[in-house]
Amino acid sequence: MKTTRIVLASRPTGMPEDENFRTETVELEGPGPGQALLQTLYLSLDPYMRGRMSDAPSYAPPVEVGETMCGATVSRVLESTDPALQPGDIVLGYGGWQTHSVEAIGYLRKLDPSTAPVTTALGVLGMPGFTAYSGLLTIGRPQEGETVVVAAATGPVGATVGQIAKIKGARAVGIAGGPKKVALLRDYFGFDAALDHRAPDFADQLAAATPDGIDVYFENVGGPVFDAVLPRLNKFARIPVCGLIANYNDTELPPGPDRLPLLTSLILRKSLTLRGFIQTEFQNQAGEFYPAAAEWLSEGRLKYLEDIVEGLDNAVEAFQGLLTGKNLGKLVIKIAD
């Protein structure tokens, strides 16, 4: 069986360019014992992938140059060496940016297409949703009546943060880029307030939208939004930090002054908690997350938005758009029916 795959051709500096990737078709080996041969139906594109393209120290090893770009996938089983998995079954795996993959069966999760669309396993019922759930509830700990702010709020993490904040009785303020996204925040996702970070008076708007200050800022973007949030933070505010997409393509630090002492001084004066995390460290909560999220979904209390792009050929361009906010909702590449 052949696979067509996109490999990392060279490490990007700043925004990834087309030339940093190469498409090739190669023969797949296997499946060997304990493995399955899969056809990729959907590939998840997520901001963390920018980090894997770099060899700077991080929480996960980088994709090597010449290797297939990594990524979560929803796939159809073509061949299986284990009777627990039958040809035709749909599974969540980590096949990467390619049309077919051979994966260890022990790492695959069988999906039930009758309970929810299978693509939700890449978004609201998958890693992004669990990132929102675990970071918000374990680190953010929103209390009834508190104000929770989140950016990239039409994205799968941000939208889930805002809606779980509401479910927990907090006030949710969502931030996104452009009027279309802002309207969705209010009208579709039900945020209490929705702001456009591109507005020239964004900081003033944020102040007006948070009359009681900010108790939880779920940080998944970094950059100017964080700057505007800082002066609004209440004493004892909690800041789960799960992403800094605004900084991912930075090749050098911004010019001064050096605001590091400003941040530490705020942490001291306001007794702030900043806590970086990735969802894997909270895996012991996965068992409570999936049934809870599935129930909220079925009740209509948890909504999601997907941006499905057709064809592996469009993955690089779609990923570039993800880093600049061009997508609307969870970005997924559809590779096969």
Added chain:
Amino acid sequence: MKTTRIVLASRPTGMPEDENFRTETVELEGPGPGQALLQTLYLSLDPYMRGRMSDAPSYAPPVEVGETMCGATVSRVLESTDPALQPGDIVLGYGGWQTHSVEAIGYLRKLDPSTAPVTTALGVLGMPGFTAYSGLLTIGRPQEGETVVVAAATGPVGATVGQIAKIKGARAVGIAGGPKKVALLRDYFGFDAALDHRAPDFADQLAAATPDGIDVYFENVGGPVFDAVLPRLNKFARIPVCGLIANYNDTELPPGPDRLPLLTSLILRKSLTLRGFIQTEFQNQAGEFYPAAAEWLSEGRLKYLEDIVEGLDNAVEAFQGLLTGKNLGKLVIKIAD
């Protein structure tokens, strides 16, 4: 009864100057119902007082211009309106920079000079000791075999942090300024490693002294020590932030580049916890702290060092020295026998 007191004459810009203070002798009113008239024996000088001289927003209101400088005091009761407190009793109060004070009896704590020298109520058995205890154990949570780093380590907070870290089975690395303090860290306080932050190769020394990285950095100084600590932090490291003395006199932010994104990126990549605090928020732990610390003290597992300066007239100069590390141990002004 008259009191001689040091009032804040004007708000300092940068390092407090003599002209920011004024000594005056005034008539004390009272004691009224529920109050006691006290003679100050010892005045505590602490870095947080620099913050109270400014009207920048902080966790506590500033000392007003014309008001007596605030401060914890050990005093002798001269007159009491409550039989629970007798003339001659020694109490911990908050009399400020003056020779006599009238204070509410409800806020005074009677000291027993037979259990420990009364000055310890201003240091190792007082607010600084409790700051170390509560911040280290609640936020830092050192585990056996982990590495705990603390600066200003001959001071009452730092020295207590290091020794409690040892009591909890962690490895303690102390940082101080100058060879005399460094020798005390090793020989008197029993730190596993002791470093001089003034050494030109301090960052290299810190790396060598933390071969397994840093799991807890108890932040009570800020500045270049924090910069050297950052690259040594382990994944999931905890950073209680209780003071930033290196920054207190800064009148503007340092020149760039802007390292704020560097810090947030580290928080993300290493799943760090930064948590500002003041010990008042942990008051519910005071009941466990005092007996534990008194026992460690009597067993010789918790040592302390005091720098006692004679005379209220020397308070301003002594406080200036505190901000530049001239004192050696807990700085206390002796005002009367």
